Amino acid sequence: MEDAVPFELFMEAALYDDELGFYTAGGGMAGRRGDFITSPEVGPLFGAVLARWLDDHWNRLGRPDPYEVLDVGAGPGTLARSVRIAEPACRDVLRFTFVERSPEARRRHEGLGRSIASLDEVDPGTVHVVVANELLDNLAVRLLERGSDGWQEVCVGPGGPCLRPAAPLPPVSAAVLDALDAPVGVRVPVPERAAAWVRQAREALVLGGRLLVFDYGVHSTAALSERPWESWLRTYRHHGRGVSPFEQPGGQDITCEVAFDQLPPSDECVVQAVWLRRWGIEELVDEGRRIWTERAALGDLAALRARSRISEAAALLDPEGLGAFLVSSWTAR
Ligand SMILES: C[S@@+](CC[C@H](N)C(=O)[O-])C[C@H]1O[C@@H](n2cnc3c(N)ncnc32)[C@H](O)[C@@H]1O
Structure with missing residues (x-):
């Protein structure tokens, strides 16, 4: 078991290694023909709501020109x-x-804007x-x-998963894990890279700028510790569930529900359904119904797009699905 590596390194390679990574070599992609459907891939309605938020933020900032969005x-x-x-x-x-x-995804940005590989x-x-x-x-x-003696690092070796003494934890995660009343055998994620990413993304912002994150996850790591780990550390491929995350590196997507309490404290964290309603999704759907009534006979793109807002909204607001995602925002540091 000399070659065992912490799960974090295994997951990083399985997703992003130049030669075997699911996203970097395997071409893992969001979309109807891809591997999974995200809110933007449900249809244009999610972007239409974000457009309203972007206008509001632009006005608050005094209408900067150019208005830089990453x-x-x-x-x-x-x-x-x-x-x-x-x-x-x-x-x-x-x-x-x-x-x-x-x-592969970067190739598809052509004509849309600047495309880069790293923050x-x-x-x-x-x-x-x-x-x-x-x-x-x-x-x-x-x-x-x-x-029995505290937290251990789950590692992956040639013989499968194994345990090693845990490396030091970031202070926020250490505090969260210390407070857990978890029996032996319970697993929890430590999203150290996500926390570092939030810090770096905030540094990119102008004064008054905003970081807006949409993702599935929980307000508290305790909620994850009470569930089987396989329910929050999941694998997917071709719109279906994959096999164990310790198997077939590169052959499937690996995703982990985000433990938002281990990220830097945000200004706000609400469920996606609340956020979308606040920014006018229902008005957009009503407008869609009106346009559809007026243009149904024409059956043109505008009419079809308008009608599709109704089913898109149902998916985006679904309390058992996308509607339960969390939307978290941070200002510049
Ligand atoms: C689940 S997909 C989401 C795609 C898109 N945002 C959507 O909602 O449809 C996650 C994407 O993040 C990319 N990714 C992962 N880590 C990244 C990083 N550190 N910087 C930039 N992109 C990254 C992956 O390559 C993948 O395309």
């Missing part, structure tokens, strides 16, 4: 396409930059908005298991 983990860039279709007031000055690790390429204090949809669940997590 979409991190942008996948093929569908969210930005939907924002443009929605024609927000800020459209003439809105400048998207896509940060995406997958070369390191962004100058601090230059961006008005950083948005990330379903990015944090895809950042490698540490996996810890409660042993």
Whole structure:
């Protein structure tokens, strides 16, 4: 078992290794023809709601020109396409930059905006908005298991998973884990990379800028500790569930529900359904119904798009699905 590595390194390689990573070599992709459906991939309605939020934020900032928006983990860039279709007031000055690790996804950004591979390429204090949809669940997590003498690091070796003494924890995670009343054998995630990413993304912001994160997760790690670990550390491929996360590295997506209490404290964290309603999803659906009634006979793209808002809204607000995602926001540091 000399070659055992912490689960975090195994997950990082399984998703992003140049030669075997699910996203970097295997071409893992969001979308109807891809591996999973995210809110932007449900249809253009999610982007239309974000467009309203972007206009509001633009006005609050005094209408900067250019208005710099960074979409991190942008996948093929569908969210930005939907924002443009929605024609927000800020459209003439809105400048998207896509940060995406997958070369295949980056190829699909052509004509949409600047496309880069890493947040390191962004100058601090230059961006008005950083948005990330379903990015944090895809950042490698540490996996810890409660042993009789404290927390142990779950590692992966040639013979499968094994336990090693845990490396030191970041202070926030240490405090959260210390407070857990977890029996031996319980596993919890430590999203150290996601916490570091939030810190780095905030540094990219201008004063008054905002980081807006959409993802599935929980307000408290305690909630995860009470569930079987396989229910929050999941694998997917081709729109179905995959096998154990310790098997077939590169052959499937590995995702972990985000423990938001281990991230830097946010200004707000609400469920997606609440956020979408606040930013006018119901008005957009009503408008869609009106347009459909007027244009149904024409059956043109505008009519079909309008009608599809009804089913898109149902999916985005579903309390058992996307509607239960969390939306968290941070200001510049
Ligand atoms: C689940 S997909 C979400 C795609 C898109 N945001 C959406 O909602 O459809 C996560 C994406 O994040 C990308 N990714 C993961 N880590 C990243 C990082 N550190 N920087 C930029 N992109 C990253 C992956 O390559 C993948 O395309």
